[in-house]
Amino acid sequence: MALKTKPGSSFRTHILVFLLPAALIYTLFMILPLIDTVRFSFYSEESGGPTTFVGWDNYILILTDERWWQDFTNALKNNFIFFVVHMLIQNPIGLLLAALLSLPRLKLANSYRTLIFMPTMLSVVIIGFIWKLILSPLWGVGDTLVGFVGMTDGLPALLGEESTALITLSLISVWQFVGIPMMLIYAALLNVPDDLVDAAIVDGANQWTAFWRIKLPLILPTVAMVSVLTFVANFNAFDLIYAVKGALAGPDFHTDIMGTLFYRTFFGFQLQPGSATMGATVASLMFLVILCGVMIYLFVIQRRLHRYQL
Amino acid sequence: MTKLKFSLSTSVAAVALAVAALSPTVSAHADELIIESWRTDDIDIWNSQIIPAFNKSHPDIKVRFAPTPPADYNAGLNAKLAAKTAGDLITCRPFDVSLDLYNQGHLTKIDGIDGMDNFSNVAKSAWQTDDGSTTFCLPMASVIHGFIYNKEAFKELGIEIPKTIPEFMAALEKIKSDGTYVPMSIGTADQWEAATMGFQNIGPNFWKGEEGRKGLIEGKEKLTDAQYVKVFEHLAEWGPYLGKGYKAQSYPDSQNLFSLGRAAIYPAGSWDISTFNGQADFEFGAFPPPVPAGQKNCYISDHTDIGLGINAASKNVKSAEAFLSWMSSKEAGTIFSNALPGFYALSKHKLEISDPVANEFVSWRGKCESTIRNSYQILSRGTPNLENDLWNTSVGVMNGSMTPEEAAKKAQDGLASWYKPQQ
Numbered sequence: 001m002a003l004k005t006k007p008g009s010s011f012r013t014h015i016l017v018f019l020l021p022a023a024l025i026y027t028l029f030m031i032l033p034l035i036d037t038v039r040f041s042f043y044s045e046e047s048g049g050p051t052t053f054v055g056w057d058n059y060i061l062i063l064t065d066e067r068w069w070q071d072f073t074n075a076l077k078n079n080f081i082f083f084v085v086h087m088l089i090q091n092p093i094g095l096l097l098a099a100l101l102s103l104p105r106l107k108l109a110n111s112y113r114t115l116i117f118m119p120t121m122l123s124v125v126i127i128g129f130i131w132k133l134i135l136s137p138l139w140g141v142g143d144t145l146v147g148f149v150g151m152t153d154g155l156p157a158l159l160g161e162e163s164t165a166l167i168t169l170s171l172i173s174v175w176q177f178v179g180i181p182m183m184l185i186y187a188a189l190l191n192v193p194d195d196l197v198d199a200a201i202v203d204g205a206n207q208w209t210a211f212w213r214i215k216l217p218l219i220l221p222t223v224a225m226v227s228v229l230t231f232v233a234n235f236n237a238f239d240l241i242y243a244v245k246g247a248l249a250g251p252d253f254h255t256d257i258m259g260t261l262f263y264r265t266f267f268g269f270q271l272q273p274g275s276a277t278m279g280a281t282v283a284s285l286m287f288l289v290i291l292c293g294v295m296i297y298l299f300v301i302q303r304r305l306h307r308y309q310l
Numbered sequence: 311m312t313k314l315k316f317s318l319s320t321s322v323a324a325v326a327l328a329v330a331a332l333s334p335t336v337s338a339h340a341d342e343l344i345i346e347s348w349r350t351d352d353i354d355i356w357n358s359q360i361i362p363a364f365n366k367s368h369p370d371i372k373v374r375f376a377p378t379p380p381a382d383y384n385a386g387l388n389a390k391l392a393a394k395t396a397g398d399l400i401t402c403r404p405f406d407v408s409l410d411l412y413n414q415g416h417l418t419k420i421d422g423i424d425g426m427d428n429f430s431n432v433a434k435s436a437w438q439t440d441d442g443s444t445t446f447c448l449p450m451a452s453v454i455h456g457f458i459y460n461k462e463a464f465k466e467l468g469i470e471i472p473k474t475i476p477e478f479m480a481a482l483e484k485i486k487s488d489g490t491y492v493p494m495s496i497g498t499a500d501q502w503e504a505a506t507m508g509f510q511n512i513g514p515n516f517w518k519g520e521e522g523r524k525g526l527i528e529g530k531e532k533l534t535d536a537q538y539v540k541v542f543e544h545l546a547e548w549g550p551y552l553g554k555g556y557k558a559q560s561y562p563d564s565q566n567l568f569s570l571g572r573a574a575i576y577p578a579g580s581w582d583i584s585t586f587n588g589q590a591d592f593e594f595g596a597f598p599p600p601v602p603a604g605q606k607n608c609y610i611s612d613h614t615d616i617g618l619g620i621n622a623a624s625k626n627v628k629s630a631e632a633f634l635s636w637m638s639s640k641e642a643g644t645i646f647s648n649a650l651p652g653f654y655a656l657s658k659h660k661l662e663i664s665d666p667v668a669n670e671f672v673s674w675r676g677k678c679e680s681t682i683r684n685s686y687q688i689l690s691r692g693t694p695n696l697e698n699d700l701w702n703t704s705v706g707v708m709n710g711s712m713t714p715e716e717a718a719k720k721a722q723d724g725l726a727s728w729y730k731p732q733q
Contacts, residue, residue, distance in 0.1 A: 054396040067693075067724070067727060078538060101661070132558075132560070133559065136555070136556020136563065137553075137554050138554070138555060140552060154555075157556070157557040157559075159499065159557070160497075160498065160499050160555065160556075160558030160709075162711055163358060200493060246500065246501065246503050248701060250499070250501050250705060251498065251557065251709055251711065252702055252705065269697070270502075270701075271405075271406075271685070271690035271695055271697040272690065272695035272697070272698055273406075273691070275693075281697075303358055
């Protein structure tokens with residue numbers, strides 16, 4: 001390009017101008033509310049009365065009060081399980097689907113891609129409702145389906161049992177969102193030059209080895225990014241649990257995650273009055289958890305990733 | 311561009327016209343009463359029945375029913391009260407929400423109104439200061455708990471209406487062994503039914519209604535006392551008689567299971583009557599919660615749900631008081647209770663209700679003593695909240711994942727952690 005700036009006058013004002021709208025909107029709607037939330041978590045309020053500065057009291061309450069600590073660790077634990085299921089099932093399946101889609105000579109690839117991505121675009125409320133119906137032991141098709149494979153007792157109440165509810169919900173979420181890792185990884189796979197794969201195949205590799213030895217190392221940065229996106233999305237999750245199990249995240253809080261705990265704390269529930277300041281504290285702790293996870297990714301994982309110039 | 315200008319100017323003109331047309335009706339009548347409410351469903355009943363009946367005796371007072379959708383009501387009302395634009399009469403939610411309004415000076419005392427002595431203390435308790443000295447809303451409607459049953463199923467299997475808990479359990483066993491019907495239709499997925507239609511439905515018979523409820527508030531009784539553990543024990547007995555997969559059965563599922571004729575007994579709130587009237591094509595009846603063996607007195611949950619108070623900033627307080635005292639009359643109570651089967655006026659008058667099942671529910675007021683849900687007054691002000699804990703523990707015992715003792719201990723520990731009289 002011929003656009004060279006003279007040495008000396010290197011400050012390019014137009015960059016600032018271009019950045020300004022994004023920076024402004026991001027500051028106004030993301031950074032300021034975040035800072036204000038953290039600030040608010042150091043206050044306490046009487047219902048309808050004034051707010052007073054209480055320092056670390058709210059945090060100390062959550063970390064030392066038996067009930068709060070139990071609720072908080074329970075939500076954290078469940079959230080972690082929710083995340084692990086996504087990491088172990090959603091992302092590998094996403095990778096597999098992307099690899100299959102990028103195979104040469106696959107017929108109807110576009111139709112598969114659209115169909116697999118479809119649930120991602122549906123409202124969570126619809127997803128929750130559909131799966132509640134499918135799995136309903138009263139009217140669901142689940143009973144008939146498992147009858148075909150010889151389970152004559154029908155489907156257990158997967159969404160109602162303490163042992164299965166969280167895993168079932170995680171899998172529903174996996175089903176819904178598997179399209180996203182698939183799309184991201186698929187896009188990365190398309191960027192892998194065909195001649196690299198062709199060269200490998202000429203050298204005697206089959207598609208399988210070509211994938212493991214050539215494509216996968218090249219797309220690892222994308223896989224890592226997908227993982228961190230999964231982490232952030234899972235620890236911010238709320239909607240599916242709320243749509244299927246309500247804010248009380250039953251049975252006996254076995255599906256309670258950080259998002260539902262925050263909701264109950266901030267908005268209150270039924271006769272329980274909400275507390276904006278305690279809610280802000282829970283939200284700040286959520287932010288801290290997510291921040292730690294992202295930091296680990298940035299400082300430990302991302303630095304070890306090799307990037308190849310293609 | 312010209313087109314745009316044109317359409318802009320016409321719409322401005324239209325708005326101006328509309329404002330001009332509306333404003334006289336807003337400002338002209340000084341004695342118009344506006345009722346704030348969340349009962350959007352009831353607007354027809356107010357306009358076609360309640361207000362015309364009131365105007366027969368008070369032709370000079372105009373009344374307008376102006377409801378807001380339920381989810382927006384509390385927030386919207388607070389904003390209007392703060393801006394002094396709220397209506398003259400305020401429909402009151404029970405307990406703390408309205409108590410806050412009174413404490414903030416938005417509602418007036420109404421103890422002196424004619425007709426207040428038509429209400430029992432239980433009825434007034436939802437809209438009184440904690441010491442019971444001041445009432446700030448007129449009790450308007452309650453819902454009653456009990457069991458609705460499929461009459462045809464009972465006839466077919468030769469089952470009599472159970473009066474005691476052993477009879478009740480025997481009936482469930484008989485229905486189960488016959489196998490045609492699911493004995494009882496209630497699920498634990500949505501949680502609130504377990505507490506509301508389970509715990510609070512059968513409980514008053516064990517804790518002796520108001521005596522137990524007051525005892526808890528005063529700290530004389532604990533949720534770990536035998537009478538409360540027994541409620542959980544009885545709930546735990548229900549488990550084997552519920553439909554397959556009841557742990558994933560939601561409230562609409564339970565309603566459908568019963569209204570499709572597949573279940574014999576349905577633990578109910580009286581508000582379910584109108585749903586079943588519309589959906590069930592078999593005859594159904596109702597019976598009060600069975601009493602423990604050998605107990606003579608019976609108690610029912612006659613839960614106060616809707617009240618009506620006067621906006622302290624109203625310019626028409628005299629007319630508003632006249633409306634309230636008319637609402638306490640037998641005539642108003644009868645109209646109201648008939649228009650909304652399952653919601654009952656709270657005055658002491660004997661109500662004649664044409665819907666047979668709704669009438670059966672209200673007839674228990676004469677035989678049994680009324681109480682309200684024990685977690686609603688005062689005891690749900692702190693965290694953990696007793697109401698939430700009861701949902702959770704009732705589900706726990708019905709699912710068999712908590713023993714009755716564990717459930718009672720959990721609820722008691724939660725309450726004792728913040729409520730002084732229980733410490």
